[in-house]
Amino acid sequence: MKPDFDIIIVGSGPAGVSVAFPLVDAGLRVLMVDGGKKPGVLPPEADFLSARTNDAEQWKWMVGEDFHALKKRDAVSPKLRVPSHAYAFEEFETRNQVVGKNFITAGSLATGGLSNAWGCGVARFSAEEMADFPFPATELDVSYARVSQRMGISGKVDDDMSDYFGLDEYSQSPIPLDALHTHLSQRYLNRRKKLNSLGFRLGRSRVAVLSEDVAVRQACNLSGNCLWGCRRHSMYSSTDDLLGLRKHENFSELSGFVVDGLTRYDGYWAAEGQTTSGGELRSITAGKIVLAAGTLATTRIVLKTLNHRRPVPLLSCPTAAFLLWLPRLLGAPRTPGFGLGQLSFSLDIQDNITAFGSTFATTGITLSEFVRHVPLRRRYGIDLLRGLLSSCVVGNLFLPGHLTAAEAELQSDASLSVTGKYCDAVVPLMDEAAKKLRKAFWSLGAVLLPGSFTVGRPGGDIHYVGTLPMRESPSPGETSPRGEVEGLDGIFVVDGACLPTLSEKSHTLTIMANADRIGRKLAACNESRQGEVS
């Protein structure tokens, strides 16, 4: 029997589209399936501050007609409370049977996956960071280039973070800084040497956001709607790449199909699952199946197919957030501006441990998000922030992923249980980081507000990696350098699950580059086989 497709890609997120391009270009018959969730609530049309000032119906996109923001009151990130992003996260855990215990488990059933609601942070892993990858770091060079150029990255400038990000050769010019970040970066230039000796380097954030129009996507116009959703598509989402894939006749899509398991037949595989609308059971066959469903969902499918009952390790970055106040800019007018990372820093904490973080304008975030943490009576907390917040920037911080001790384990009911906590080293490391940041930002004229440095909950970074790591000689539950699951020939893992290590940097670009690399390898393998046949 001839299978329905050459390859089925499970998931249309960043990994899914990245692996798809080389396969589709090679002429393979590719089917991409995803959970099919689509946007419901539209983000504002006007810039954020105008919409806030004039839109009487702003509660619809700020709170949601179903009071989404209130329902998600205790969610870890403001992003999870945004009604226009609700679709990106909804039903992921129930449909994919993922259960987090003291560990936040997020994922997406949306077309485009988590890239519908990401922070657009991009970085290239250095050769040292890739030391544990079972192939030479240079093998990813071409892929980094291909993927970066396709996504559109901005932030190209020769600064102290150029080498850290390593992306300037593919980048557009940076998006303009707001007044607060301009102030910080100017002060930094004068105090570079001293700060570098402290292990602190500051530069532009490199983000997958356009500063120049590319095809149908428009450049950022500083509307400040980044958190709420960008109508101009300046921020990269893998749904933008689907347009390019759809141009190919050999590319098909099945949206609204959640894969639950894989079954091997003679010489081919069947992806089995349910449609999200009718709950109808379906089985689709292909020679190879490529899993890009997001680390957690992919891990469950693989462990279930292998019937692997032992826990597998999960890497995830410990996080923290903090608020910086720039007294010199007290009373700065609120102006629309870029809402994602404007400046990024790296901070050496110990010999081999570096933290990474970015700072963001507070303008596009609601004051309600902050006032909950102010130890004042609500009425006066609001007054305080009304005066204070326009001269504040908010920052985040990530530590390398091996500092979270987490595990994923297939349960007897076929659900995936994820447990984990930060390693003991995290508390002193965070203390050290806070101390150093306070010092570094103080010399930049910014006060790290007392009590504002808050360590996030395990899993809150949503950087899950390494459950099915690529190894030179993989054991069961691991994958080959091509992402092929040991014991399941023809099943490939191309999302975060197959990365062997997770540094403190934003990891999405590396996942995408690796998916592209595996896609190219599969395409090449197909060509050589065709060559043999002819």
Add this chain to the structure above:
Amino acid sequence: MKIAVTGVTGYIGICFAKWAVSEGHEIVALSRRRPELVACDWIPYELSSKQALALPIDTDAVLHLAMIKSPNDQLDGAQEVLAAGLLVQAAQKVSAKFIFVSSQTARSDAPTAYGRIKWRIEQIVLAASGWVVRPGQVYGGMPRGLFGELVKLVQRLSVLPAFMPAPKVQPIHVDDLAAGLLRIAERADIRPGVLCLASPEPVSFTDFLHAIARNRLRLCRCFFPVPALIISTAIRLVREPLRTRTGLERLRSLFDLTVMNTASDLQRLGLQLRPLSSGMHPAGSARRRHLLVEGHALLSYVLRAQPGNAMLGRYVRAIEKLRGGVVLALPGPFVWWPALLALIDRGNRTETAWDKEFLWRLDAATVLAEASPLGARVFLGMGERDGFMGSLFWIARAIAFEASWRILSVSFAPITRVVLPRALAERQ
């Protein structure tokens, strides 16, 4: 379900359509104009038409609410009966349930033409195995229909007649009636026939007017006794059309009401009616009114300004949807002077379950208050140029007030720590 409704823009029709839509049903309006208040499909329809009507093939039920206003001449009456017959036929053609909302006054020998027409239509519906609903005195919601006229009357007259002996009415809140009608449409186990929907316990008409004055309009009204005999004599002496013009015709129906036995029908539908004193509040129930009061207190505390009606409505809906509609039961002083909430608001410290719930609602009020142009002005100072000095002022002011409240809280500790928790425990 797909439910076709005549009279969808009327008093009961709007409530029914909104309720049915919120329950996930589809409404097809049979009306002269496209209804604007509810999202629904529309088929142009005239009660005065003599033509047969085609309903969508997948119509599950037809609810007939429309009537010709003041059908006095024979002609109107005959037309109304004809129209009902055509509707029944149309419903039969697509095998849809037919539900007709009749009147408590429907009788073959009713003193009013209205009552007699309703009775004739009832016979057609029953013959076709349809459902006839006789509601009692409908009240609540938007003041429309007879209820609307009574509200207007009570508003206008500071002295109201108390008929002796007083006629008895059996009230039913319009939302309860809508829920009952929807249940008849939804449920397969309700046998066709006549259902009487109203409070099983009649109240005197005087008490009904009193409830309008006190609970709906929050007005004080005096009543002076009027012997019912005078009215019945007047009704007998005055002739049409003067009777209609003076409103005596309406009164005639009122004096003619006989008590309906409704308990068994309510039970069959599993319908629990809200008490009159609760339903008569503009909010629709005492609980909802308390939520509005609570929302007003919290939103005013956060905004330091009057929240609009729309924002209050959002607060109430959010609590109903996410907190089971449970009222927080804030003691009076906090409701009258929301600034006093600073005594209870102790930042993020939550010791009791009540503290936690209070904080949840304060957070909800903050989020809802901010998500409005007023919120943007108060929270962000949008439209105002605070500048350096302005910002400094807000910060200093916040700290000064916070400090004062902390001192006050210490002096009020006996009240906030001992009296308040007790009061709250009692209220719950």
